[in-house]
Amino acid sequence: MEFIELHDIYKTYYIGDISVPVLKGVSMTVARGEMVALMGASGSGKSTLMNILGCLDRSTSGQYWLDGEEVSKLSADQRAMVRNRKLGFVFQNFNLLPRTSALENVAMPLTYTSDLSDREARRHAREVLVRVGLEDRLDHEPSQLSGGQQQRVAIARALVNHPPLLFADEPTGNLDSHTSEEILRMFVQLNETDGITIIMVTHDAEVARHARRIIHIHDGAIVNGAAAEPGGPVS
Amino acid sequence: MKSYRTIRTALKALRRNPMRALLTTLGIVIGVAAVIAMMEIGAGSSAAVQKSISSMGANVVLVMPGTATSSGISFGSGSVMTLTPDDGEAILKECPAVRTAAPAVRSRTQVVYGNRNWVPSSMYGTTPAFLDVRDWTVVDGESFTERDVLNGNKVCLIGQTLVRELFEGTSPVGKEIRVKNVAFRIVGVLGSKGANMMGMDQDDILLAPWTTIKYRVTGSSLQTANQSAAAAASSTVNTLSNLYPGGQPGLYPLQSEVQAADTPMPVRFTNIDQILVAARSAPEIPAAIDQMTDLLHERHHIRPGESDDFTIRDMTEMSNTLSSTTRLMTNLLLCVAMISLVVGGVGIMNIMLVSVTERTREIGLRMSVGARARDILRQFLVEAVVLCLVGGAVGILLGHGGSTLVRILLHWPVQTSPTAIAASVIVSAAVGILFGYYPAWKASRLDPIEALRYE
Numbered sequence: 001m002e003f004i005e006l007h008d009i010y011k012t013y014y015i016g017d018i019s020v021p022v023l024k025g026v027s028m029t030v031a032r033g034e035m036v037a038l039m040g041a042s043g044s045g046k047s048t049l050m051n052i053l054g055c056l057d058r059s060t061s062g063q064y065w066l067d068g069e070e071v072s073k074l075s076a077d078q079r080a081m082v083r084n085r086k087l088g089f090v091f092q093n094f095n096l097l098p099r100t101s102a103l104e105n106v107a108m109p110l111t112y113t114s115d116l117s118d119r120e121a122r123r124h125a126r127e128v129l130v131r132v133g134l135e136d137r138l139d140h141e142p143s144q145l146s147g148g149q150q151q152r153v154a155i156a157r158a159l160v161n162h163p164p165l166l167f168a169d170e171p172t173g174n175l176d177s178h179t180s181e182e183i184l185r186m187f188v189q190l191n192e193t194d195g196i197t198i199i200m201v202t203h204d205a206e207v208a209r210h211a212r213r214i215i216h217i218h219d220g221a222i223v224n225g226a227a228a229e230p231g232g233p234v235s
Numbered sequence: 236m237k238s239y240r241t242i243r244t245a246l247k248a249l250r251r252n253p254m255r256a257l258l259t260t261l262g263i264v265i266g267v268a269a270v271i272a273m274m275e276i277g278a279g280s281s282a283a284v285q286k287s288i289s290s291m292g293a294n295v296v297l298v299m300p301g302t303a304t305s306s307g308i309s310f311g312s313g314s315v316m317t318l319t320p321d322d323g324e325a326i327l328k329e330c331p332a333v334r335t336a337a338p339a340v341r342s343r344t345q346v347v348y349g350n351r352n353w354v355p356s357s358m359y360g361t362t363p364a365f366l367d368v369r370d371w372t373v374v375d376g377e378s379f380t381e382r383d384v385l386n387g388n389k390v391c392l393i394g395q396t397l398v399r400e401l402f403e404g405t406s407p408v409g410k411e412i413r414v415k416n417v418a419f420r421i422v423g424v425l426g427s428k429g430a431n432m433m434g435m436d437q438d439d440i441l442l443a444p445w446t447t448i449k450y451r452v453t454g455s456s457l458q459t460a461n462q463s464a465a466a467a468a469s470s471t472v473n474t475l476s477n478l479y480p481g482g483q484p485g486l487y488p489l490q491s492e493v494q495a496a497d498t499p500m501p502v503r504f505t506n507i508d509q510i511l512v513a514a515r516s517a518p519e520i521p522a523a524i525d526q527m528t529d530l531l532h533e534r535h536h537i538r539p540g541e542s543d544d545f546t547i548r549d550m551t552e553m554s555n556t557l558s559s560t561t562r563l564m565t566n567l568l569l570c571v572a573m574i575s576l577v578v579g580g581v582g583i584m585n586i587m588l589v590s591v592t593e594r595t596r597e598i599g600l601r602m603s604v605g606a607r608a609r610d611i612l613r614q615f616l617v618e619a620v621v622l623c624l625v626g627g628a629v630g631i632l633l634g635h636g637g638s639t640l641v642r643i644l645l646h647w648p649v650q651t652s653p654t655a656i657a658a659s660v661i662v663s664a665a666v667g668i669l670f671g672y673y674p675a676w677k678a679s680r681l682d683p684i685e686a687l688r689y690e
Binding site for chain 2: 051054056057076077080081083084085089091095097098099100104108109111112113118157161
C-alpha cells in the first residue's frame with residue numbers, strides 16, 4: 001500500500017436543492033518521498049481535492065488511505081489529530097498570527113500536542129527557524145518581515161511537528177519571481193534531503209516544473225499523472 | 236492541551252490587542268467597582284445606622300421582677316421583688332449572647348444644689364456597666380467605679396438637663412449635690428442623648444452606685460419618694476442621722492403578711508428593680524432572651540408549668556424594622572450590582588463576537604494545525620473569563636480605593652466587605668463563562684476551510 005491512496009473519491013456540494021458535483025471519482029496514489037504538483041484551472045476541483053487530502057474536509061463517498069489509515073472514516077477530532085501529527089500546511093497568504101513573534105508563530109502548533117514542555121517547544125521552534133534561514137529574525141513580528149521571510153516562517157511552522165507530508169497551496173502566489181525561486185528550492189531541498197512528501201497546488205506551470213510529477217485535474221477528474229511512478233524516490 | 240497553556244495562549248491573544256481588551260473589560264471594571272464601593276459604603280452606613288439605633292437601646296433587653304397576684308388581682312410588673320444583683324452577674328457570666336448587664340434601682344426624688352432644685356425624671360442606682368449597656372459616654376470627669384458600688388460611695392453622674400437646671404452650664408464636676416439630704420459628689424457629666432423615641436428627655440438623669448441609692452437614699456426599692464412627702468412624714472427634721480445616714484437599713488426587708496401569704500416564692504434579700512442587659516448584636520437578642528429565661532428559671536427554682544417570677548422585654552419592633560430596612564438596602568444594592576454586571580457581560584459578549592469574526596483566519600489556521608473544536612472553544616472561553624476576572628480584580632481595587640477616598644474626603648463610615656469581594660470574583664467569572672460561551676461556541680463551530688479563506 002502506498003503512502004497516499006485515493007479510491008473513487010466523490011465530493012458533491014449541496015446548495016439548497018441543487019447538487020454541485022466537484023470531484024467525480026478521483027483515484028490516485030502518492031508514494032512516500034514524492035514531490036507532486038497538483039495543477040488545474042480555477043474551478044477544476046483542485047482546491048477541494050487538496051482539502052480532502054489535507055484532512056480538512058470529508059469526501060461524500062470513496063476511500064482515502066493515508067499512511068495505512070483510512071482517514072475518510074475518522075471523526076473531526078481524529079482528523080484534527082492527524083493534521084497535527086502528520087500534516088503541515090503552507091498557504092498562499094502565509095496566515096501568520098499578527099503581532100506575534102516568528103518564534104511564537106512557529107511554536108503555535110506545538111501547543112496542541114501535550115508531550116512537549118514549553119522550553120522544548122521553543123527550542124524546537126528555534127531549530128526549525130534556523131533551518132529555514134531566519135536565525136536572526138526570531139523575535140520579529142510578521143509585519144516586520146518581507147513576504148519571502150513570512151513564507152519561510154510559515155514553512156517553519158509547517159515543519160515544527162516533523163510531519164511526513166507537507167501541503168503547499170499556491171505557496172508562491174504572493175511572492176515575486178526571485179523569492180518564489182528561493183521558496184521552491186527550499187521545498188525541493190526538504191523533499192530531497194529530509195524525504196518529506198510534498199503536495200503542491202498551483203496553476204503556474206513554472207512552479208509545477210519543480211515537482212517530480214504533475215497531476216492535472218480538469219472538471220473534477222484527474223487527466224493524467226494519477227499513479228505513483230514506479231521506482232520513485234522512497235526513503 | 237494543558238490548561239496553563241490555554242491560559243497563556245489566551246493572555247497572548249489579549250496582549251495582541253491591549254486597547255480592545257481594556258475597553259472590553261471596562262464594563263466589568265466599572266460594574267464591579269461600583270458594586271464594591273456601594274457595598275462598602277452601604278455596609279458602613281448600615282452599621283452606623285445600626286449603631287445609632289442600638290445607642291437608643293435596640294440591643295437592650297430589660298429584665299423586670301414578676302407580678303404578684305392575689306385572688307386574680309394582678310399588682311402589675313415589679314410588685315414582687317425577685318431579682319438580685321447576683322442574677323445580673325450570673326446573666327453576664329453564663330449567657331454567651333449577652334455583652335453586658337447592669338442591675339438598676341430606680342428612684343425619683345429631689346436633687347438640691349445651692350438654692351436650686353430639680354426632680355430628675357429618672358434616677359438610677361446601678362453599676363458602671365450601665366453606661367456600656369446604654370452606649371453612653373462621660374463627656375466631663377469620669378464614671379464612678381465598681382469600688383464605689385462595693386463601698387456605697389456617695390458619688391454620681393448627671394445628665395445634661397441637670398447640668399442646665401442646677402448649674403446653669405458651669406462645670407459641675409467635683410461639686411456636691413444633695414439627694415434626699417444625702418450629699419453626692421458629682422464625678423462626671425453624661426453626654427447628650429436628646430429625647431428618646433417616646434419623646435422623653437433622656438438627659439434628665441442621675442446615675443449613682445446602686446448600693447448608695449438603695450441603702451442611703453431610698454432604703455427600699457420602689458418607693459417613689461418625694462422629698463416633701465418624706466419630710467412631712469418624718470418626725471425629726473434635719474437630724475444628724477438624716478444628713479449623714481451611716482446606718483445600714485435592715486438586711487432582711489420584711490414582707491408584709493399579705494405578701495408573704497400571696498407569694499410562695501421568697502423575696503430575695505437585696506432585690507433590685509430591673510436588670511438592663513445588652514445583647515451582643517440585634518440578631519442575638521432572641522438567643523439572649525432564651526438563655527436568660529433558662530438561667531433565671533434555674534436560679535429561681537421555677538419548675539416547668541409554674542409562672543415566671545420575672546419578665547423579659549426587648550425592643551423587638553425596633554430591631555425588626557432595623558433588619559428589614561437593612562435587608563431592603565442590601566437587596567437594592569444587589570439589584571444594581573446584577574444590572575451593571577449584566578451590562579458589562581453584554582459588552583464582553585459583543586466584543587468577543589467581533590473578535591471571533593475578526594480572527595476567523597486565525598481560528599482556521601489553528602484548526603488546520605490540529606486544534607480540535609473544543610480547543611478553540613476553550614481558548615475563547617478562557618479569554619472571556621480572563622478578561623472578566625482581570626476586570627473584576629481591577630474593579631475591586633478601584634471600588635475599594637473609591638470607598639476609601641469617600642471615607643477620607645467625606646468622612647462617611649465605610650466597611651470593607653469580604654463577602655462583596657468574594658461575590659464579585661465569582662460573579663465576574665460567571666459572567667465571563669455565561670457571556671463568553673456563545674462567541675466561543677460560534678468560533679469552535681467554524682469550518683476550517685471557510686475560516687482559512689475568510690477575508
